Amino acid sequence: xxxxxxxxxxxxxxxxxKFKQTAVAALGVTFGIGAYIIMMSxxxxxxxxxxxxxxxxxxxxxxxxxxxxxxxQPIHRYRADSSDAHYIHxxxxxxxxxxxxxxxxxxxxxxxxxxxxGATPQATCKxxxxxxxxxxxxxxxxxxxxxxxxxxxxxxxxxxGDVTGIKRRxxxxxxxxxxxxxxxxxxxxxVQVMSTSxxxxxxIIAGLYQSGLAEVDDVQSFVDLKMAQxxxxxxxNYISRIHVKLEDIEEAVPMSKTIKDLYDVxxxxxxxxxxxxxxxxxxxxxxxxxxxxxLLIVAGFGIYxxxxxxxxxxxxxxxxxxxxxxTGSDVKxxxxxxxxxxxxxxxxxxxxxxYGVSVLIDxxxxxxxxxxxxxxxxxxxxxxxxxxxxxxxxxxxxMAGYLPARKAQxxxxxxxxxxx
Amino acid sequence: MEAILETKNINxxxxxxxxxxxxxxISIAINRGEFVSIMGKSGCGKSTLLYxxxxxxxxxxxxxxxEGELMSTKTRNDLARIRNEKIGFVFQFHYLLPEFTVLxxxxxxxxKLGRESEAVIKxxxxxxxxxxxxxxxxxxxxxxxxxxxKQRVSIARALINDPKIIMxxxxxxxxxxxxxxxxxxxxxxxxxxxxxxxxVVTHDTEFAKKTDRIIEMGDGMVF
Ligand SMILES: Nc1ncnc2c1ncn2[C@@H]1O[C@H](COP(=O)(O)OP(=O)(O)O)[C@@H](O)[C@H]1O
Ligand SMILES: [Mg+2]
Numbered sequence: 001x002x003x004x005x006x007x008x009x010x011x012x013x014x015x016x017x018k019f020k021q022t023a024v025a026a027l028g029v030t031f032g033i034g035a036y037i038i039m040m041s042x043x044x045x046x047x048x049x050x051x052x053x054x055x056x057x058x059x060x061x062x063x064x065x066x067x068x069x070x071x072x073q074p075i076h077r078y079r080a081d082s083s084d085a086h087y088i089h090x091x092x093x094x095x096x097x098x099x100x101x102x103x104x105x106x107x108x109x110x111x112x113x114x115x116x117x118g119a120t121p122q123a124t125c126k127x128x129x130x131x132x133x134x135x136x137x138x139x140x141x142x143x144x145x146x147x148x149x150x151x152x153x154x155x156x157x158x159x160x161g162d163v164t165g166i167k168r169r170x171x172x173x174x175x176x177x178x179x180x181x182x183x184x185x186x187x188x189x190x191v192q193v194m195s196t197s198x199x200x201x202x203x204i205i206a207g208l209y210q211s212g213l214a215e216v217d218d219v220q221s222f223v224d225l226k227m228a229q230x231x232x233x234x235x236x237n238y239i240s241r242i243h244v245k246l247e248d249i250e251e252a253v254p255m256s257k258t259i260k261d262l263y264d265v266x267x268x269x270x271x272x273x274x275x276x277x278x279x280x281x282x283x284x285x286x287x288x289x290x291x292x293x294x295l296l297i298v299a300g301f302g303i304y305x306x307x308x309x310x311x312x313x314x315x316x317x318x319x320x321x322x323x324x325x326x327t328g329s330d331v332k333x334x335x336x337x338x339x340x341x342x343x344x345x346x347x348x349x350x351x352x353x354x355y356g357v358s359v360l361i362d363x364x365x366x367x368x369x370x371x372x373x374x375x376x377x378x379x380x381x382x383x384x385x386x387x388x389x390x391x392x393x394x395x396x397x398x399m400a401g402y403l404p405a406r407k408a409q410x411x412x413x414x415x416x417x418x419x420x
Numbered sequence: 421m422e423a424i425l426e427t428k429n430i431n432x433x434x435x436x437x438x439x440x441x442x443x444x445x446i447s448i449a450i451n452r453g454e455f456v457s458i459m460g461k462s463g464c465g466k467s468t469l470l471y472x473x474x475x476x477x478x479x480x481x482x483x484x485x486x487e488g489e490l491m492s493t494k495t496r497n498d499l500a501r502i503r504n505e506k507i508g509f510v511f512q513f514h515y516l517l518p519e520f521t522v523l524x525x526x527x528x529x530x531x532k533l534g535r536e537s538e539a540v541i542k543x544x545x546x547x548x549x550x551x552x553x554x555x556x557x558x559x560x561x562x563x564x565x566x567x568x569x570k571q572r573v574s575i576a577r578a579l580i581n582d583p584k585i586i587m588x589x590x591x592x593x594x595x596x597x598x599x600x601x602x603x604x605x606x607x608x609x610x611x612x613x614x615x616x617x618x619x620v621v622t623h624d625t626e627f628a629k630k631t632d633r634i635i636e637m638g639d640g641m642v643f
Binding site for chain 1 (some may be wrong): 467471474476477496497500501503504505509511515516517518519520524528529531532533534577
C-alpha cells in the first residue's frame with residue numbers, strides 16, 4: 001500500500017466516524033462557495049445587462065459641431081514670434097450653427113471605413129408638443145429608422161405601435177411615452193408639433209417610445225430625418241449629429257480622435273461619455289468579491305475549528321500512530337487530507353447549490369418599466385466562477401487544515417502516553 | 421552474547437516544575453532472546469527510561485544502541501522507521517485506534533512499513549491474532565472488545581513487523597489477575613517459542629520471578 005493510499009485510508013476512517021462534524025464543516029464550505037457563485041453570477045449578469053443597455057443605445061462615437069471657443073485666437077497668430085505673453089479675458093465661443101458642416105460627405109466617408117459598422121445621421125429640433133390647450137416643450141430627433149434599428153436596437157424601445165411607421169408615412173411620429181401620457185394621447189391619434197420658428201405640423205402617432213429614463217421619455221420623440229429637416233425649415237443636408245457604431249468598441253477612443261483631427265467637428269467616444277457607468281460596475285464587482293471572500297473566510301474558520309477539535313479528540317490516535325512508527329509528516333498529511341476532503345465535498349455541493357439557485361433566479365420573473373426588454377433576472381453562467389469556486393474551496397480548506405495539522409505533527413507522543 | 425539493546429550512562433533531567441535528575445547513569449544491556457523485567461517503586465523512573473529506550477523520547481544525555489547502532493545521531497524520521505521496524509511497544513492502557521477494526525489496528529504498522537502486499541499483511545495479522553487467541557474479534561471495531569482482549573490485540577500489533585524487541589510498560593497493570601496471568605503466559609511463550617527479546621516493566625513480583633532477569637531500579641538508578 002502506498003503512503004498516499006494509507007493516509008487516505010486512515011483519513012477516511014476518521015471522517016466517517018465523525019460524520020456529523022464532517023457534514024457541518026462541509027456545509028460551511030458549501031454555503032461559502034454557493035454564495036460566491038450566486039453573487040458573482042447575479043452581479044456580473046446584472047452588470048452585463050446594464051452594460052448591454054448602455055452599449056446598445058449609446059453610439060461608440062458621437063459626432064457634433066464644436067461649440068468651444070477657438071483655442072488659437074487671432075492675436076496669437078498675429079504676434080506669434082513675439083515673446084510677450086498675451087492675455088485675453090472673457091473669451092466667448094462664436095455663434096455657430098448646430099448643423100455639422102459638410103455632414104453628408106463626412107457621413108459617406110465614415111461609412112466606408114473598415115472599422116465602422118455603420119453611421120447614422122440625426123437632425124435635432126426643439127419643439128412644443130400641443131394637444132388642446134396643453135403645451136409641452138421637447139425635442140424631436142429626425143432619424144433613419146432602418147439604420148437605427150440595425151445599429152442601436154432602436155426597435156426595443158418602441159413599446160406600442162409600429163417602429164417603421166415613420167418611414168412609411170412621412171408625417172408620423174414615434175412619441176415619447178411620458179409625453180403621450182401627459183397629453184392623454186394614443187397610437188393613431190394626432191399631435192401638433194410647433195417648431196421654434198412658429199410653424200406647426202400635425203403628426204400621426206405611429207408608436208410610443210420608452211427608453212426607461214423618465215426625463216428622456218418626457219421630452220424625446222422621433223420622426224423621419226426628412227420630416228425633421230422640414231420642421232427645421234432646412235434642406236436635406238442639415239444634419240446635427242452623426243452616431244457611429246464601430247466593429248470593435250475598443251477602437252472608440254482612437255477613432256474619435258481621428259475624426260476630430262480630420263474634420264472640423266467635436267467627437268465624443270463612449271468611454272468618456274460613460275465613465276461614471278464603469279465606476280458603478282466596478283463597485284458592484286468589488287462588493288460581490290468582498291462578500292464572497294468574507295463568506296469563504298468564515299467557512300475557513302469553521303474548518304479550522306472543527307479540525308482543531310478533531311485533533312484534540314484524536315490525541316491518543318496520534319500518539320499510537322507515532323509510537324508505532326508513523327512520522328510527524330504522515331500525521332500532518334492525515335489531517336490535511338481530512339480538511340481537503342471536507343473542502344472538496346463542500347465545494348462540489350457548493351457548485352450544485354450555486355448552479356441550482358442561479359437557475360432559480362434566472363427563471364424568476366423580473367419586469368420593470370425601466371427595462372422593457374428584460375423579463376427575468378439576469379444570470380451570467382461563466383464557468384470561470386465555478387472553477388474559481390473549487391479552487392477557493394481547496395485552497396482555503398488546505399490553509400485552514402494546515403495549521404491544526406502542523407500542531408498534530410508536533411505532538412509529543414510521550415506526553416500523551418504519560419498523561420494517561 | 422549479543423546485545424540487542426544497550427545503554428551507556430543515560431542521564432535525564434526534568435526542568436519543570438523544578439530541575440529534577442530523574443535518571444542517573446543508566447547502563448544496561450538486553451541480549452537477543454532474553455526476557456527481562458524492570459522492577460522498582462512507583463515514581464523511580466521506569467516509564468521514563470522505557471520511553472527513552474523506545475526512541476520516542478530524545479531529550480536525554482548518554483548513548484543508546486539498538487543492534488549496535490547509535491540512536492542519538494538519527495533524525496526523527498529515522499527513529500520513526502526504527503520504531504516501526506524493530507520495536508514493538510505494549511502500553512499499560514489499551515492503546516488501540518477505536519474507530520478501526522481490530523484487524524486494521526494490527527495491520528497499520530505493517531502497512532506503514534510497506535514491506536509486503538496488503539494481502540500478505542492481512543494474512544500475517546490474522547495469524548498474530550490467532551497466536552494471541554483473539555482471531556474471532558478480527559472484524560469488530562477496536563472499541564467493542566474487552567480490556568483483556570484489547571491488550572492481546574496490542575501485543576499482536578507489537579508483533580506484526582517481527583520486531584527485534586518488545587517493550588511493555590506495565591502491560592498487565594490494568595488487568596484483573598486472571599487476565600494478567602494470561603497475558604504474562606503469552607509473553608513467556610513468545611520468548612520461549614520464537615526467541616523474542618522482551619523488556620517489561622512490572623509491579624508484580626510473581627510475574628517478574630518467571631522472567632530470565634530482573635533489573636531493580638530505585639531513585640533513578642539501577643541497583
Ligand atoms: N513530564 C514530567 N515533568 C516533570 N516530572 C516528571 C514528568 N514525568 C514524570 N515526572 C517525574 O519523574 C519521576 C519518574 O516518573 P516515571 O518514569 O513515570 O515513574 P515510574 O514509571 O517509575 O512510576 C516521577 O517522580 C514523576 O513525578
Ligand atoms: Mg510508570
